[in-house]
Amino acid sequence: MSRHQFDLPVVVERRTELPLSVQVGRQLREAMNDGRVRAGERLPSSRALASALGVSRTVVTAAYEQLYAEGWLEGRHGSGTYVADIATDDAVRAESTAHRGPGRPAEAPDIDLRPGIPWVDGLDTPAWRRAWRLAVTVPPVARPDPRGLPGLRTALVDYLRRSRGVACSRERVLVTRGATNGLDLLAATIVRPGDRVGVEEPGYPTAREVLAARGAEVVPCPVDEDGLVVDALPGGLRLIYTTPSHQYPLGGRLPVPRRQALLAWARRNGALVVEDDYDSEFRYDVAPLPALYGLGPDLTIYLGTTSKTLAPGLGAGWLVARPDLVEAIAETRGRLSDRTAVVPQEAVRILLERGDLDRHVRRMRAEYARRRVAVVETLGHLPLRGDTAGLHLVVELPEGVTGEVTERAAERGVLLATLEERHAVTPGVHGLVIGYGGATEPQIRSGCSLVRELVREAVRAAAAEPARHRRT
Secondary structure, three states: OOEEEOOOOOEEEOOOOOOHHHHHHHHHHHHHHHOOOOOOOEEOOHHHHHHHHOOOHHHHHHHHHHHHHHOOEEEEOOOEEEEOOOOOHHHHHHHHOOOOOOOOOOOOOOEEOOOOOOOHHHOOHHHHHHHHHHHOOOOOOOOOOOOOOHHHHHHHHHHHHHHHOOOOOHHHEEEEOOHHHHHHHHHHHHOOOOOEEEEEEOOOHHHHHHHHHOOOEEEEEEEEOOEEOHHHOOOOEEEEEEOOOOOOOOOOOOOHHHHHHHHHHHHHHOOEEEEEOOOOOOEOOOOOOOOHHHHOOOOEEEEEEOOOOOOHHHOOEEEEOOHHHHHHHHHHHHHHOOOOOHHHHHHHHHHHHOOHHHHHHHHHHHHHHHHHHHHHHHHOOOOEEOOOEOOEEEEEOOOOOHHHHHHHHHHOOEEOEEOHHHOOOOOOOOEEEEEOOOOOHHHHHHHHHHHHHHHHHHHHHHHHHHHHHHHO
C-alpha cells in the first residue's frame, strides 16, 4: 500500500479503482466543508501539491478544475488559488436546529410536519455554489428595471413553456420576490378600497391578509374535493385568487372543464383570475393539468416562486400577465421602490440556463414521492385528502379533535398545522395539514406514527365522552 501525505488533509490511495483526481478533489471538498481548510486560505500550486503527493500534475489540475467549477475555489490574478468565501454546512446545521420547543434538548430537535417547507438540504450544492459565485460578479446598475433582469425574464419564458406549458413573451413576465410579493403588487395596482375579491375557503391566509391590507373586501369562496366551486362564486368580484394545481390546503386539482367554466365566469363578470401555481412542479401518479393562464392569458395573472423548488430565503419569483398589466404593475413597483435583489435574480438565471433547476426539480420530485409514500403508509387507515401532488396532504378528523392532537404532538416535539387555521369563517372541514418537505423520511415516519397514535386516542376519548355523560 502506497500512501503520500501533505500539509493539506489529503491522502491518495493507489490500490483502489477510484481515480486519483477524484480522491484529491473529494478530500479537499470535505476539508473545506467541515472547516479544516477555511475560506480565504491559499492552496498550494498544482505543481507543489502534485510533487508532495507523488502524483502527476494532471491529477491535481483536474481536481482543482472540478472544484473551481463547483464554486469551492477561486483564482486571484498573479496570486494563486484560494478557498472561496462560501458558507459551510455548519451554518446550515445551525439554522436547521434553531427552531426547537422550549426546554427541548439539542439532541432532540423538533420534527416539523407543517406545510410550505421545502427540503433545502436536497439542493445540488455544487450547482448552487457555482450559481452564486458567478452571480456576485454582476455589476450594480443605477436604475434597475422594475420588471427584473432581461436575462432572467428570457430564461423564465423558456422554463415556463417546458415545465407548465405556459406560452408567453418576455414582455409578459415580471420578476418578483415571490408569489406573495406578486399578489401584493397586483393588488396595489388594480384593487381600490372596498373592491370585493374572492379567496378560496379554506384557503391561503397570507393571500387574505395581503388583499385586505390593500383595502379589499375579502369574500370567502367555497371549495370541494376538486377545488374552487365555480357555480358558487358570488357576483361583483374584482378578482378571484385560486390555487388550481393543488388547492391550498385541501389538495384538490381543478379539472379542465371547471377551469374553462372559471374563465368563462371571469369574462362574463369582468373579473380577473389570480393563479397561484405554488407547487405545481411536484405531482405523483397523475398527469399535469394545463395552467389556467394557458387557457385564458388575457384574464389570468400567473404567480410562481422558487420558495418551494429551491429555498424560501432566495426571494425570487415571477408574475405573468398581459403586457398592459405588466407595465402598470412595473409603474406601481417603481413608485413603491419595491425591487428584487439582483444577485438572486442572476443566480436563478444561471440555474435555469445550465439546466440545474430542471435537474433539481426531477430529483426532488422523486424524493418527495418517497416521503409522500412514507406519510400515507404510516398514517394507515386515517382518511387522507390531496395526496396526489404538492408537499402536503390533509388528514380529515372529527370536529373537536385537532386541537388536542396538535398540542400533545407539540409536547413530544412534533409540529403540526390544522385546517381550522386556514378558514376565514366557521370551519366546514376539520383535520391536520401534514407537510413532508421539511423533515427526513425517518422523522416523517416517527412523527406520523405519533400522529396516528394521538388521533386514535383522541377519537376514542371523544366517543367515550357522550357515554360517560349518559351514565351520569
